[in-house]
Amino acid sequence: MIELIFPDGSKRAFDDGASGRDVAASIAKSLEKRALLVRLDGQLLDLDRALPGGGTFEILTRESPDALEVIRHDASHVLAQAVQELFPGTQVTIGPAIEDGFYYDFARDEPFSLDDLATIEARMAEIVDRDEKIVREVWDRDEAIAHFRGIGEAYKAEIISDLPGDEVITVYRQGDWKDLCLGPHLPSTRHVGKAFKLTKLAGAYWRGDHRNAQLQRIYGTAWASEADLEAHLKRIEEAERRDHRRIGRAMDLFHLQEEARGMIFWHPKGWTLYRTVESYMRRRVEADGYVEVKAPQIMDRGLWEKSGHWEKFGQAMFTCETTEGEELAVKPMNCPGHVQIFNFGQKSYRDLPLRMAEFGACHRYEPSGALHGIMRLRAFTQDDAHIFCREDQIEAETTKFVKLLNSVYSDFGLDLHSVKLALRPDIRAGSDEVWDIAEAKLDRAARQAVNMEVEPLPGEGAFYGPKLEFHLRDAIGRTWQCGTLQLDFVLPERLDAEYVAEDGSKQRPVMLHRAICGSMERFLGVAIENYAGAFPLWLAPTQAVVASITSDADDYAREVAAALKAAGLRVELDLRNEKINYKVREHSLAKTPVIAAVGRREAETRALAIRRLGTEGQTVLPLDEAVAALADEAIPPDLARAALRG
RNA sequence: GCCGCCUUAGCUCAGCCGGUAGAGCGGCGCAUUCGUAAUGCGUAGGUCAGGUGUUCGAGUCACCUAGGCGGCACCA
Numbered sequence: 001m002i003e004l005i006f007p008d009g010s011k012r013a014f015d016d017g018a019s020g021r022d023v024a025a026s027i028a029k030s031l032e033k034r035a036l037l038v039r040l041d042g043q044l045l046d047l048d049r050a051l052p053g054g055g056t057f058e059i060l061t062r063e064s065p066d067a068l069e070v071i072r073h074d075a076s077h078v079l080a081q082a083v084q085e086l087f088p089g090t091q092v093t094i095g096p097a098i099e100d101g102f103y104y105d106f107a108r109d110e111p112f113s114l115d116d117l118a119t120i121e122a123r124m125a126e127i128v129d130r131d132e133k134i135v136r137e138v139w140d141r142d143e144a145i146a147h148f149r150g151i152g153e154a155y156k157a158e159i160i161s162d163l164p165g166d167e168v169i170t171v172y173r174q175g176d177w178k179d180l181c182l183g184p185h186l187p188s189t190r191h192v193g194k195a196f197k198l199t200k201l202a203g204a205y206w207r208g209d210h211r212n213a214q215l216q217r218i219y220g221t222a223w224a225s226e227a228d229l230e231a232h233l234k235r236i237e238e239a240e241r242r243d244h245r246r247i248g249r250a251m252d253l254f255h256l257q258e259e260a261r262g263m264i265f266w267h268p269k270g271w272t273l274y275r276t277v278e279s280y281m282r283r284r285v286e287a288d289g290y291v292e293v294k295a296p297q298i299m300d301r302g303l304w305e306k307s308g309h310w311e312k313f314g315q316a317m318f319t320c321e322t323t324e325g326e327e328l329a330v331k332p333m334n335c336p337g338h339v340q341i342f343n344f345g346q347k348s349y350r351d352l353p354l355r356m357a358e359f360g361a362c363h364r365y366e367p368s369g370a371l372h373g374i375m376r377l378r379a380f381t382q383d384d385a386h387i388f389c390r391e392d393q394i395e396a397e398t399t400k401f402v403k404l405l406n407s408v409y410s411d412f413g414l415d416l417h418s419v420k421l422a423l424r425p426d427i428r429a430g431s432d433e434v435w436d437i438a439e440a441k442l443d444r445a446a447r448q449a450v451n452m453e454v455e456p457l458p459g460e461g462a463f464y465g466p467k468l469e470f471h472l473r474d475a476i477g478r479t480w481q482c483g484t485l486q487l488d489f490v491l492p493e494r495l496d497a498e499y500v501a502e503d504g505s506k507q508r509p510v511m512l513h514r515a516i517c518g519s520m521e522r523f524l525g526v527a528i529e530n531y532a533g534a535f536p537l538w539l540a541p542t543q544a545v546v547a548s549i550t551s552d553a554d555d556y557a558r559e560v561a562a563a564l565k566a567a568g569l570r571v572e573l574d575l576r577n578e579k580i581n582y583k584v585r586e587h588s589l590a591k592t593p594v595i596a597a598v599g600r601r602e603a604e605t606r607a608l609a610i611r612r613l614g615t616e617g618q619t620v621l622p623l624d625e626a627v628a629a630l631a632d633e634a635i636p637p638d639l640a641r642a643a644l645r646g
Numbered sequence: 647g648c649c650g651c652c653u654u655a656g657c658u659c660a661g662c663c664g665g666u667a668g669a670g671c672g673g674c675g676c677a678u679u680c681g682u683a684a685u686g687c688g689u690a691g692g693u694c695a696g697g698u699g700u701u702c703g704a705g706u707c708a709c710c711u712a713g714g715c716g717g718c719a720c721c722a
Contacts, residue, residue, distance in 0.1 A: 103717095111649075111650060112650085113650085113651090114650085114651070199716095200650095200651095200716060200717070201649085201650055201651080201716080201717080202649070202650070202716060202717030202718065203648060203649025203650065203716095203717065203718055203719095204648095204649080204717070204718045204719090205648080205649095205718060205719065208718080208719075209719080210647075210648065210718075210719045210720085211719095214648060214649055214718080215649085215718090216649075216650080217649090217717070217718075219716095219717080249657080250657090256714095257713095258695095258712070258713050258714085261713080307722095308722090309722060312722070313721095313722055316720090316721090316722085332722065333722050335722080362722095364721080364722080366720080366721070367647050367648095367719080367720055367721090368647070368713095369647060369648075369717090369718080369719080369720085370647090370719085370720060370721070371714095372715095376721080462722060463722070464722080486722090513722090547682090548679095549679085549680070549681055549682085550679045550680065550681090551679060552679080577678080577679070577680095578680090578685085579678095579679090579680050579681090579682095579684085579685065580680070580681055580682055581680085581681085581682065581683065581684070581685090582683085582684060582685080583682085583683095584682045584683055585682090585683035585684055586683085586684085587683095588682095588683055589683075595682080597681070597682055599680095599681055600681090601681080609681090609682085611682060616682080616683095617682085618682070
């Protein structure tokens with residue numbers, strides 16, 4: 001007998017060999033019908049599998065998030081079956097569930113075409129309709145290898161060969177189609193449902209290694225219900241509407257062109273936005289005890305060799321050779337420059353922590369395929385800073401940084417979503433002992449500073465030290481990594497940074513590399529998409545447009561614009577001979593937050609009618625009051641807080 | 647860099663089986679002075695990304711190159 005403990009705390013005994021389905025049936029026929037999977041002591045199991053023992057027990061239906069993941073996983077199996085039915089000779093590799101959907105990687109000489117997707121989708125629907133039972137089988141390892149080799153599935157055979165010897169080999173069968181899989185799965189293909197859609201074709205490397213064969217990946221999305229699928233497709237549309245490249249063009253913020261791949265031509269409005277954010281960041285770091293510096297853009301190759309960057313990233317640096325034979329490199333990052341400034345003259349323990357900031361313009365020869373709008377560039381500017389400090393100051397500095405980062409993000413309407421700790425990579429500088437210390441210290445500091453779980457990422461750290469990654473979430477739920485904090489014992493050593501300690505001895509400082517925006521350009525891209533171009537007043541490149549209704553009001557319109565400008569607002573004056581409807585529409589589409597239409601009525605009463613973006617109707621105020629109110633609202637959030645504190 | 651797709655007017659996009667290029671918006675000109683999301687009329691814009699080839703004939707077919715897009719790989 002086995003004893004099961006149900007979610008409500010009740011306990012019941014069942015015969016050995018009872019399956020989840022038996023249990024469900026014993027409770028209610030309707031539950032058996034809706035049951036898809038069970039969870040036993042935290043582990044998901046197939047509904048028809050004999051329960052291996054007792055424990056806490058739960059029956060999962062379609063509504064459970066865990067079931068959705070299995071639906072997606074099964075959708076990938078149905079995809080693979082459909083592809084193999086339609087395109088014999090195609091090899092299967094792996095096909096997991098992912099966020100919002102699934103994919104499957106295939107090995108096939110012919111490329112799939114976009115037209116094939118519709119055909120495959122139709123076949124998938126057929127397989128769902130066939131309602132094939134999905135059956136779990138335990139196979140002998142060698143037989144499994146021989147089987148998959150025998151039917152020409154070299155990748156599957158390789159996967160099994162690489163599994164640890166004691167691993168149970170399970171094969172799931174749906175109809176006459178079989179796949180090696182850990183499971184669990186739904187009882188039959190019908191339960192996958194029809195709320196799926198194949199979305200894109202892509203290339204991917206076998207086992208994620210670019211030295212391996214290139215496979216063809218088919219992506220799909222799958223949901224528990226048609227309504228969920230619809231909602232998902234709507235979200236995608238919304239994201240496309242917010243694409244920073246699209247808005248950048250529509251709002252005339254910037255452009256890119258092939259003569260300068262991966263570099264931005266900022267237009268006047270875009271540059272206004274950029275400078276607004278830069279000024280804000282400058283105030284924030286200054287207020288937080290940083291000093292700002294500027295290091296050379298191009299430095300001798302020798303310095304990069306010494307720092308270790310040449311060896312690891314030399315291929316990705318822009319270099320030049322002078323007529324006198326010097327070899328120079330355009331800086332790909334700012335740390336070596338900052339260490340030079342630290343090293344100039346003597347530093348005392350009294351100078352620590354020394355927080356050295358720079359809006360550092362960096363150039364990196366990024367692979368062509370990595371470039372993405374203004375999110376991933378070859379020329380970008382980091383809101384960089386290096387904190388030189390003692391080991392015992394790491395935690396306090398980390399806490400201080402996280403506080404600043406949170407405050408900055410919230411000023412842009414963004415929420416910190418997750419924090420990850422990237423640990424030592426395979427290729428790295430510094431001894432294992434140093435890494436042990438660095439990882440432990442940063443981990444502890446992070447736990448103390450961050451009010452959430454810190455997910456470890458093995459092998460993802462920088463070559464000189466472990467790295468905290470701050471991922472933020474925008475208005476429609478997408479996440480982006482912008483902020484980072486990296487702990488570095490290596491560069492101070494390599495570049496001979498020292499300070500004089502209390503006892504007169506020379507000591508090595510620790511370096512914290514940190515950025516909040518990461519790259520100013522990427523952060524602006526995130527901000528553009530987050531606000532969909534409809535910026536709050538303090539960020540909007542054009543804050544207000546004064547539009548005349550008839551030419552009688554031109555003089556008053558000029559006066560209004562001048563008054564707003566004098567109050568520090570970024571104003572445009574629209575005196576064109578156009579109907580007010582036309583002007584309102586045009587400036588609304590341009591996402592101008594404030595439109596002040598000025599006609600005879602306003603001129604006579606010296607009033608201002610203000611129309612807000614996204615609303616109908618106007619607020620009428622006396623001119624002086626309106627100007628004061630707008631000027632007040634346009635104050636950046638940090639200055640507004642400072643004013644409030646008095 | 648790798649795989650796939652795409653590139654037609656300033657922008658968004660039509661253009662069938664290969665027969666010699668179109669729309670809307672925008673621009674420019676003229677008229678219109680109008681009260682909160684498109685006033686009317688007129689007009690000018692194109693080596694169809696670049697190149698080579700097939701063909702009597704190429705925006706359309708093939709190949710090459712460049713760039714963009716979606717993934718992958720990379721990301722100090």
